[in-house]
Amino acid sequence: MERIFVALDDSGALQEQSLNLSAKEKLSVYDIQTNKYWLMDHAREDTFRSLVDWVELRIQIMEEAREETDGIS
Numbered sequence: 369m370e371r372i373f374v375a376l377d378d379s380g381a382l383q384e385q386s387l388n389l390s391a392k393e394k395l396s397v398y399d400i401q402t403n404k405y406w407l408m409d410h411a412r413e414d415t416f417r418s419l420v421d422w423v424e425l426r427i428q429i430m431e432e433a434r435e436e437t438d439g440i441s
Contacts, residue, residue, distance in 0.1 A: 388416040 403422050412418045
C-alpha cells in the first residue's frame with residue numbers, strides 16, 4: 369500500500385477515493401468496521417492516507433504482540 373501511496377503522490381493521475389475503495393475491496397467486513405471505528409476515534413477522514421496509516425498501525429501492533437508472545441514461550 370505504501371508503494372501505491374508514493375505512486376499517487378508522484379503521478380497525481382490516480383483518484384485517491386477510487387484507490388481507497390479499491391484497497392478496501394480487499395479487506396474483510398470486520399477490517400472495514402474496525403477501520404471505521406478507528407477513523408471515528410481519531411477524528412480522521414476516510415482517505416487512502418488514513419487507510420495506509422491504519423494498516424501500518426495494525427502491522428506494528430501484530431509485530432509487537434508476536435515479540436511479546438515469543439518472549440513468553
